[in-house]
Structures are given as structure tokens and as C-alpha cells.
Amino acid sequence: GAGVSQSPSNKVTEKGKDVELRCDPISGHTALYWYRQSLGQGLEFLIYFQGNSAPDKSGLPSDRFSAERTGGSVSTLTIQRTQQEDSAVYLCASSLARAGNSPLHFGNGTRLTVT
Amino acid sequence: GNSVTQMEGPVTLSEEAFLTINCTYTATGYPSLFWYVQYPGEGLQLLLKATKADDKGSNKGFEATYRKETTSFHLEKGSVQVSDSAVYFCALSVSYSGGGADGLTFGKGTHLIIQP
Numbered sequence: 001g002a003g004v005s006q007s008p009s010n011k012v013t014e015k016g017k018d019v020e021l022r023c024d025p026i027s028g029h030t031a032l033y034w035y036r037q038s039l040g041q042g043l044e045f046l047i048y049f050q051g052n053s054a055p056d057k058s059g060l061p062s063d064r065f066s067a068e069r070t071g072g073s074v075s076t077l078t079i080q081r082t083q084q085e086d087s088a089v090y091l092c093a094s095s096l097a098r099a100g101n102s103p104l105h106f107g108n109g110t111r112l113t114v115t
Numbered sequence: 116g117n118s119v120t121q122m123e124g125p126v127t128l129s130e131e132a133f134l135t136i137n138c139t140y141t142a143t144g145y146p147s148l149f150w151y152v153q154y155p156g157e158g159l160q161l162l163l164k165a166t167k168a169d170d171k172g173s174n175k176g177f178e179a180t181y182r183k184e185t186t187s188f189h190l191e192k193g194s195v196q197v198s199d200s201a202v203y204f205c206a207l208s209v210s211y212s213g214g215g216a217d218g219l220t221f222g223k224g225t226h227l228i229i230q231p
Contacts, residue, residue: 003158004158033219035221041223042204042221042222042223042224043159043204043219043221043224045219045220091158091159093159103149103161103164104151104159104161104219105160106151106158106159106160107158108156108157108158109158
């Protein structure tokens, strides 16, 4: 497709369940980012993948969060044993190169609600 | 560390009013500065950017000037339209020559509402 695709667009889950969120970046984009958008909190950086380098996981809020990127393309963000405070919109973005040199292209996000 | 502070919203204006959304930053190193916009029901998209001091980014009638002396990147538009209603995010990126993450650091966003 022409843009960054995220699925599902909405996810409602019970507290304690695991969830997987998927991101299909723009073809050829080497950089991929996950952000979390909470009401009144802006965008919180979670994790960054650049090509085949080890990802920067410094933004992940706890060890319940993990992400992988297979074949340098599709990425999956996994949240284990979800908590109510995990409810947010999870945004994926990709770019051709480092963010300072090329713009980020965002998906429409996955709205996660933990009940 | 890096941080971005922008005025809290919502900001409510009448159509054709002058708009200013303030943004200031702190950064380790020499950042590039951005404004992203999120229209209702859509993903964020780049509105404009500036990569060095005194540069002016502009797009769709919006402008912002990179002011190193005041560490600011205020967003302005001379005459807003209803279609400008959206959430606006100021952001910075610092590239580290030694490698490491250099994603965007965002402000909390300013919700702009334009009334006809």
C-alpha cells in the first residue's frame, strides 16, 4: 500500500490477556518506530528499529512490552498481561532514514482498550 | 535530555483569525524541529520542518521559524480556516554521530478548534 498500515484499528481486551499489534511500514523504509499516544500525555516513544541493527528499546515502559521486526519489514508490538493503564492509541511510523533527515510517516494507529 | 513544551489547549478561534501556537524545546546537541498535524480520524502527518537556526518552514499557509536564541519554534498562520481544526504536535530530532536512537521527541499536542 501507499502508507503505513496498522492492524487492528481497534482492540478491546480483558485485563491480564496478551495482545499483538501489527505494523506494515512503507516499502523501502528502513526506520520503524512505535509510539504510544495517551490522552493528555502526547506521544511517548516506545521502540525504534533501524535496518538490521539492534533495536533501541529504551522507551518500553515495562518488561511486559516487546516488539520485533521480521525481515526488516513488518513489526509486531506485543503486550503481555495487559493492564488498564496500557489503554492508549499505539502508533507506528516509518521513514526512509533517520528522523532528522526524512519525515516520519504514521499509520492511523491501534486503539487499545483494556477492561 | 530532550524535551518539547507547547501551549496547552484546546485553542478555540474564529475563522480568519491569526493563530500562534507556542513551542519551546531543550535538546542535547543541535536538533531539527518539526510540526506534525493530526486531523480527526487520521494519522499524524508532517506539516513543516526546519533543520538549522533561522530557517523558516512553511506549508499550507503555516509558518514556523527556528529560533536558537530563544529555543523556540512557534507555529503561525495569518488566517485560519475551519479545515485547520486538528491536533498540532511540535517535535524535535537530534542525530547522534555515534549512533543510537534518534527518533522524534514530541510535545503533548495542542488541540485547535476553528469555529465558523
